[in-house]
Amino acid sequence: xxxxxxVRRTHDNNxxxxxxxxxxxxxxxxxxxxxxxxxxxxxDLRDREGxxxxxxxxxxxxxxHEKAKAIRGEYVLGVRGIVSLRPEGMENPNLxxxxxxxxxxxxWIFNTATTPPFMIEDQLEVSESLRxxxxxxxxxxxxxxxxxxxxxxxxxxxxEFLNEHGFLEMETPFLTKSTPEGARDYLVPSRxxxxxxxxxxxxxxxxxxxxxxxxxxxxxxxxxxxxxxxxRADRQPEFTQIDxxxxxxxxxxxxxxxxxxxxxxxxxxxxxxxPLPFQRITYETAMDLYGSDKPDLRFGLPLCDVxxxxxxxxxxxxxxxxxxxxxxxxxxxxxxxxxxxxxxxDLTRFVSVYGAKGLAWIKVKEKDWQSPIAKFFSDDEKxxxxxxxxxxQGDLVFFVADTKKVVNEALGHLRLQMAERMKLIEDxxxxxxxxxxxxxxxxxxxxxxxxxxxxxxxxxxxxDLALLESEPARVxxxxxxxxxxxxxxxxxxxxxxxxxxxxxxxxxxxxxxxEAEEKFGFLLSALASGAPPHGGLAFGFDRLIAILCGxxxxxxxxxxxxxxxxxxxxTQAPSPVSALQLTELSLRVSxxx
RNA sequence: GGGGGCGUAGUACAGUUGGUUAGUACGCCGGCCUGUCACGCCGGAGGUCGCGAGUUCGAGUCUCGUCGCUCCCGCCA
Numbered sequence: 069x070x071x072x073x074x075v076r077r078t079h080d081n082n083x084x085x086x087x088x089x090x091x092x093x094x095x096x097x098x099x100x101x102x103x104x105x106x107x108x109x110x111x112d113l114r115d116r117e118g119x120x121x122x123x124x125x126x127x128x129x130x131x132x133h134e135k136a137k138a139i140r141g142e143y144v145l146g147v148r149g150i151v152s153l154r155p156e157g158m159e160n161p162n163l164x165x166x167x168x169x170x171x172x173x174x175x176w177i178f179n180t181a182t183t184p185p186f187m188i189e190d191q192l193e194v195s196e197s198l199r200x201x202x203x204x205x206x207x208x209x210x211x212x213x214x215x216x217x218x219x220x221x222x223x224x225x226x227x228e229f230l231n232e233h234g235f236l237e238m239e240t241p242f243l244t245k246s247t248p249e250g251a252r253d254y255l256v257p258s259r260x261x262x263x264x265x266x267x268x269x270x271x272x273x274x275x276x277x278x279x280x281x282x283x284x285x286x287x288x289x290x291x292x293x294x295x296x297x298x299x300r301a302d303r304q305p306e307f308t309q310i311d312x313x314x315x316x317x318x319x320x321x322x323x324x325x326x327x328x329x330x331x332x333x334x335x336x337x338x339x340x341x342x343p344l345p346f347q348r349i350t351y352e353t354a355m356d357l358y359g360s361d362k363p364d365l366r367f368g369l370p371l372c373d374v375x376x377x378x379x380x381x382x383x384x385x386x387x388x389x390x391x392x393x394x395x396x397x398x399x400x401x402x403x404x405x406x407x408x409x410x411x412x413x414d415l416t417r418f419v420s421v422y423g424a425k426g427l428a429w430i431k432v433k434e435k436d437w438q439s440p441i442a443k444f445f446s447d448d449e450k451x452x453x454x455x456x457x458x459x460x461q462g463d464l465v466f467f468v469a470d471t472k473k474v475v476n477e478a479l480g481h482l483r484l485q486m487a488e489r490m491k492l493i494e495d496x497x498x499x500x501x502x503x504x505x506x507x508x509x510x511x512x513x514x515x516x517x518x519x520x521x522x523x524x525x526x527x528x529x530x531x532d533l534a535l536l537e538s539e540p541a542r543v544x545x546x547x548x549x550x551x552x553x554x555x556x557x558x559x560x561x562x563x564x565x566x567x568x569x570x571x572x573x574x575x576x577x578x579x580x581x582x583e584a585e586e587k588f589g590f591l592l593s594a595l596a597s598g599a600p601p602h603g604g605l606a607f608g609f610d611r612l613i614a615i616l617c618g619x620x621x622x623x624x625x626x627x628x629x630x631x632x633x634x635x636x637x638x639t640q641a642p643s644p645v646s647a648l649q650l651t652e653l654s655l656r657v658s659x660x661x
Numbered sequence: 662g663g664g665g666g667c668g669u670a671g672u673a674c675a676g677u678u679g680g681u682u683a684g685u686a687c688g689c690c691g692g693c694c695u696g697u698c699a700c701g702c703c704g705g706a707g708g709u710c711g712c713g714a715g716u717u718c719g720a721g722u723c724u725c726g727u728c729g730c731u732c733c734c735g736c737c738a
Binding site: 101103104105106107108109110112119121123125126127140141154155157158160162163166183184185186187189191192193194195196197198200249250251252270271273295296297298299300301303421422423509519520521522523524525526631632633635637 | 662664667668671672673674687688689693694695696697698699700701729730731732733734735736737738
């Protein structure tokens with residue numbers, strides 16, 4: 069084993085070209101692969117940047133060649149040698165450095181390596197749990213290096229953009245106060261205050277508002293947030309937000325700045341030109357047309373409300389849904405009438421997940437409809453349906469009848485499913501949109517009260533203020549979500565900046581004045597002491613990077629992510645702690661049997 | 662909390678109706694090979710079939726439980 073000593077590389081492994089031929093260079097890196105021909109030995113030397121082929125020739129230097137026989141996969145090497153053009157016909161077009169190779173005159177083996185449990189290459193077939201267990205090896209794979217590099221470039225671009233637009237990057241506490249609304253908090257026990265707890269922030273929401281009240285005008289932070297809820301492919305217990313807030317602005321200012329930032333980011337990272345401004349769509353329209361508040365606009369397939377047409381029909385399922393205040397909507401899968409009975413059964417099971425009790429369908433054939441429900445409709449009803457839905461020969465039309473919520477959930481997801489099946493989604497297509505005019509609150513059946521849809525500090529729309537007491541569910545908010553390809557990548561709002569309004573909203577959310585004072589007293593006090601009009605936005609950085617990288621899971625753009633059970637397979641966190649630690653924290657653990 | 666999928670050499674998989682010695686590929690080790698780049702050829706080692714019970718003359722295979730990974734529902738302002 070050789071010491072590093074004064075050995076320093078002159079180039080990384082992605083930079084040598086034909087122009088460097090004849091130069092003496094020093095390279096360092098990992099042995100990706102060794103090809104021993106008995107005589108000459110080739111080694112692919114890999115680092116973060118790429119691969120360079122190094123050559124050991126016994127005729128050139130027998131001692132070095134002998135030493136090179138010991139090289140195995142992932143050994144850490146340094147070499148000194150002469151850059152040389154490869155013999156004609158021996159160039160490797162797959163490598164950036166494929167025109168040249170380095171003829172080694174000196175070899176240092178800085179470290180050996182155990183045989184890795186999986187190969188360090190992109191086209192690997194290995195379970196994710198093994199990758200997570202040996203994450204330091206997984207992170208050596210070029211694709212992961214690429215993902216981490218994109219992440220770095222993105223955060224760097226965002227910082228520079230916001231810096232140039234007068235924003236201050238400011239930090240906010242991680243040890244903070246548990247608040248009643250929203251997600252479950254991660255709690256941290258306080259040793260010096262026995263029995264009391266901090267909460268890790270779900271977002272720096274209140275702090276950034278307080279910074280506006282403190283007069284900082286423009287704030288941002290690339291910040292970790294924590295939510296103790298169950299995980300998904302796009303949800304981790306700790307995740308990163310680009311958090312920003314501005315004073316003396318309205319919705320348009322924030323949306324305009326944000327979309328220019330995102331367009332700049334896509335240009336800087338992917339070289340993709342994103343047309344501005346983004347499409348705007350109201351919550352109501354999004355739900356009507358796409359059954360979702362984060363519609364995927366890369367394709368059409370809009371939903372169609374047919375409640376009026378079928379309300380009086382002989383098909384009881386539809387008529388009764390309408391009678392009970394529900395709705396009936398249709399999804400026209402253009403040209404999909406060739407789906408088999410089994411496909412339709414599968415899709416029925418697919419929508420049942422979202423609470424749909426059934427999935428009616430009509431195949432539009434040459435002369436008539438092929439459908440189990442066609443017989444229930446009069447000729448007039450058929451004509452009206454056909455016209456409203458735009459039914460043409462070869463179409464397959466789905467229907468769901470239920471409450472508004474179930475119908476939209478079921479058909480909204482069916483729409484995505486069908487688009488995938490019908491291959492309607494182009495690669496490299498980025499459909500951005502703003503969704504606006506969200507409801508301010510909605511009734512929560514389990515809590516038996518109104519809860520904020522966004523958060524309780526979101527301002528209501530002025531024109532809906534009159535409804536606040538009479539019909540609170542109809543009050544729209546000054547919130548906006550940025551949606552990309554069916555993923556919510558950011559969201560924000562204009563905030564309440566006057567104490568009486570904030571108290572009114574707390575009251576509408578059934579938060580008692582005493583509780584409001586206890587939990588948010590500092591906010592109420594600050595609102596009364598010269599709070600400027602303000603608003604902001606937070607981007608889900610991990611989701612954004614996953615889309616930029618073309619990854620399905622945000623785990624692939626986080627260096628050390630957690631599993632679905634919120635565990636780190638590498639460190640084995642979470643883990644038990646000593647009795648002493650618990651005693652110091654005044655904690656006793658009771659575990660259910 | 663609930664539903665689906667997966668779990669067999671280091672890795673990815675195959676394994677028939679429950680049947681006697683659990684295979685294949687890659688990787689690994691050894692030998693040969695002076696222009697490969699997924700080098701090639703020859704040989705070899707390597708298995709708690711996730712774990713635990715049960716059924717059976719006999720379980721990788723069937724049953725139950727359990728653990729882990731994953732996708733989804735609930736949840737995630």
